[in-house]
Amino acid sequence: MAYPYVSDREVRLLSRSFGDPKGRRLDTYVERGGYQALTEAFGMGPDAVIDEVKASGLRGRGGAGFPAGVKWSFMPKEPTRPHYLLCNADESEPGTFKDRELIRWDPHQLIEGVLIAAYAVRAKQAYIYCRGEFFETTQVLAKALEDAYAGGYVGKDILGSGVDIDITVHLGGGAYICGEETALMNSLEGRRGQPRVKPPFPAAVGAFGMPTTVNNVETLSAVPHIVVNGGAWYRQWGTEKSTGTKLFCVSGHVNKPGNYELPLGFPLMDLIEDVCGGMKNGKALKAVIPGGSSVPILTAAECKGVNLDYESVQAAGSMLGCASVIIMDEDTHIVKQVRRMVDFYAHESCGQCTPCREGTAWLAKVLRRIEDGMGAEEDLDTLLGMSRQMTGTTICVLSDSAAAPVVSSIQKFKDEYLALIRRGERAGVA
Amino acid sequence: MSGVPFKNPGWAGNTGEFDLTEAQVRGDDFVGERPRAGGHPSGASTYPYMLAEKHPDAKLFEGDYQTRFEKILTRYPNKQGALLPTLGLAQEVRGHVSPETMDEVAGLLGLSPAYVRGVATFYTMYNKRPVGRHLVQVCTNVSCNLCGGDEVMEAFVRYTDTEPGETSEDGEFTVIEAECLAGCGFPTCVQINSRYYENVTPADVPGIIEHLKAERAGSAG
Ligand SMILES: Cc1cc2nc3c(=O)[nH]c(=O)nc-3n(C[C@H](O)[C@H](O)[C@H](O)COP(=O)(O)O)c2cc1C
Ligand code: SF4
Ligand code: FES
Numbered sequence: 001m002a003y004p005y006v007s008d009r010e011v012r013l014l015s016r017s018f019g020d021p022k023g024r025r026l027d028t029y030v031e032r033g034g035y036q037a038l039t040e041a042f043g044m045g046p047d048a049v050i051d052e053v054k055a056s057g058l059r060g061r062g063g064a065g066f067p068a069g070v071k072w073s074f075m076p077k078e079p080t081r082p083h084y085l086l087c088n089a090d091e092s093e094p095g096t097f098k099d100r101e102l103i104r105w106d107p108h109q110l111i112e113g114v115l116i117a118a119y120a121v122r123a124k125q126a127y128i129y130c131r132g133e134f135f136e137t138t139q140v141l142a143k144a145l146e147d148a149y150a151g152g153y154v155g156k157d158i159l160g161s162g163v164d165i166d167i168t169v170h171l172g173g174g175a176y177i178c179g180e181e182t183a184l185m186n187s188l189e190g191r192r193g194q195p196r197v198k199p200p201f202p203a204a205v206g207a208f209g210m211p212t213t214v215n216n217v218e219t220l221s222a223v224p225h226i227v228v229n230g231g232a233w234y235r236q237w238g239t240e241k242s243t244g245t246k247l248f249c250v251s252g253h254v255n256k257p258g259n260y261e262l263p264l265g266f267p268l269m270d271l272i273e274d275v276c277g278g279m280k281n282g283k284a285l286k287a288v289i290p291g292g293s294s295v296p297i298l299t300a301a302e303c304k305g306v307n308l309d310y311e312s313v314q315a316a317g318s319m320l321g322c323a324s325v326i327i328m329d330e331d332t333h334i335v336k337q338v339r340r341m342v343d344f345y346a347h348e349s350c351g352q353c354t355p356c357r358e359g360t361a362w363l364a365k366v367l368r369r370i371e372d373g374m375g376a377e378e379d380l381d382t383l384l385g386m387s388r389q390m391t392g393t394t395i396c397v398l399s400d401s402a403a404a405p406v407v408s409s410i411q412k413f414k415d416e417y418l419a420l421i422r423r424g425e426r427a428g429v430a
Numbered sequence: 431m432s433g434v435p436f437k438n439p440g441w442a443g444n445t446g447e448f449d450l451t452e453a454q455v456r457g458d459d460f461v462g463e464r465p466r467a468g469g470h471p472s473g474a475s476t477y478p479y480m481l482a483e484k485h486p487d488a489k490l491f492e493g494d495y496q497t498r499f500e501k502i503l504t505r506y507p508n509k510q511g512a513l514l515p516t517l518g519l520a521q522e523v524r525g526h527v528s529p530e531t532m533d534e535v536a537g538l539l540g541l542s543p544a545y546v547r548g549v550a551t552f553y554t555m556y557n558k559r560p561v562g563r564h565l566v567q568v569c570t571n572v573s574c575n576l577c578g579g580d581e582v583m584e585a586f587v588r589y590t591d592t593e594p595g596e597t598s599e600d601g602e603f604t605v606i607e608a609e610c611l612a613g614c615g616f617p618t619c620v621q622i623n624s625r626y627y628e629n630v631t632p633a634d635v636p637g638i639i640e641h642l643k644a645e646r647a648g649s650a651g
Binding site: 169193257 | 462475476510549611
């Protein structure tokens with residue numbers, strides 16, 4: 001089975017069923033050892049499950065990289081009110097395309113992860129919040145969930161354990177900001193998807209005002225493997241602080257774009273040159289965005305020697321984010337691509353913070369002006385000044401995310417901005 | 431991919447050595463026919479928002495749709511929680527969510543009309559006005575853009591003979607630019623009604639349009 005592309009350097013744990021249509025079926029999943037982790041978790045008790053996930057070092061795969069077990073341990077141990085587990089399947093960060101694959105190729109892996117997490121945080125109701133565009137994907141999930149209910153894996157008295165957990169698939173209405181965890185909770189409650197001021201944190205006051213844990217699809221899909229094999233086993237891959245495997249979503253100018261599951265700490269240049277078959281049409285590499293559109297751009301020179309774990313990417317001046325690696329070749333029009341990303345943030349700003357609402361719109365406008373050859377050199381200072389005002393001043397980090405590519409591209413590709421500005425000035429004089 | 435654009439439309443990776451059928455890739459073979467009344471309540475809100483056939487004057491809700499609406503209500507601690515799925519259901523029936531539809535949904539959930547309008551207008555997937563039988567959403571965000579997303583967008587506009595956001599004269603197509611659809615490794619990613627088409631190039635566009643028209647002729651005939 002050659003799912004669009006595979007590489008022999010992969011470690012396919014979460015992605016073992018990618019490209020295998022049988023993998024969606026309950027019987028196949030069980031044959032392959034599925035739902036054993038659930039039984040095991042019930043035997044361990046919630047606190048031991050949390051400890052095992054802590055021991056694995058598993059960090060959240062939704063972007064921020066917060067340790068999953070630690071997050072779970074914030075939830076009250078003696079529930080006096082309903083608890084909720086929310087699975088974040090809103091996947092909309094440009095460059096990211098792993099959660100859809102995890103759901104549609106291996107829905108039971110996610111369902112089992114959701115059940116174990118819900119059990120650990122003492123939630124009887126879990127929601128899988130999927131972005132509304134995922135119609136086909138959620139059909140697969142809904143069918144798998146229906147089978148899991150029929151098999152006694154979900155619902156009342158699961159497998160005779162006395163544990164009750166319900167799972168509901170919820171569809172969003174098309175808004176990137178709903179991926180932010182507090183916006184997600186508002187949206188689930190039938191409100192506008194606007195982020196909330198923290199504190200209070202979700203573990204205290206979350207969805208419907210109740211203690212809530214939010215985790216990404218990939219985080220939860222890793223959980224059954226950890227529970228069955230142990231935290232130490234998971235640590236055989238990755239680095240000390242970035243443990244385990246990670247799905248790398250590679251897009252842009254490589255010969256074989258796609259999802260590759262690799263140990264964290266994998267060398268970036270090996271990913272491009274070996275795993276992804278090198279640059280398309282033999283072009284030279286110009287730049288890489290290593291973690292989705294919200295993180296700073298790296299130049300080709302900066303990419304040398306970078307390993308893809310949270311710490312190394314940060315040391316190189318960017319962030320691993322959700323490991324959405326966007327590859328740009330020598331012909332890439334950097335200003336245009338930055339403008340396109342900023343247009344996105346301007347469109348997706350929820351509008352409640354002035355620096356974000358106004359700032360994203362202005363950045364987009366000024367960038368467009370430069371792209372169209374109508375810019376002036378002072379515009380670059382304007383962009384940098386606005387970006388500064390947009391960083392660290394708002395309720396959520398969407399605003400910072402919009403500023404990041406602007407600042408890093410001006411710092412690193414100033415010549416391209418200047419060339420557009422000069423060409424425009426010359427054209428104006430002629 | 432050129433030459434056999436419809437061997438595997440929607441195939442996530444028409445560029446690899448891959449010999450699955452379209453139904454296997456999309457999961458249609460696994461899902462089968464999903465009952466309109468919603469099946470198990472856990473998945474009752476996962477239905478297509480966008481169907482080609484739209485009934486703008488249909489009642490909210492009756493028959494199977496009423497059953498599904500009731501199932502959705504059971505999954506939330508209060509009626510407000512069911513607002514997004516209910517708007518989705520209304521759009522599935524009527525094709526768009528007009529201010530009047532928002533008011534009716536408010537009535538069904540015991541919410542104020544102003545509140546529901548405020549929420550519904552926040553979200554882009556609820557069409558505020560009627561759209562064509564096929565709503566074509568072309569991702570032009572960065573990963574697709576690097577690989578020609580703008581050209582795919584232009585091609586759809588040209589071959590449907592319309593303007594972005596407008597509906598073609600025959601009522602068949604509305605083409606809009608979309609943000610990232612989470613198919614970035616398979617550029618350009620296009621969503622048409624409820625389906626994804628991946629690895630779309632400008633050369634594929636006329637074929638896709640013919641395919642959609644033929645589907646209609648097939649289903650009508
Ligand atoms: C603007 C914005 C958008 C986000 N979008 C997503 C998303 O689509 N999916 C996701 O899992 N996390 C997203 N996050 C991160 C979530 O807020 C949250 O940290 C995450 O879901 C927690 O899960 P994890 O700990 O398992 O990573 C987003 C954050 C921000 C600020
Ligand atoms: S930073 Fe932007 S998106 Fe985030 S809460 Fe403020 S206005 Fe909304
Ligand atoms: S950028 Fe086009 S689908 Fe993500």
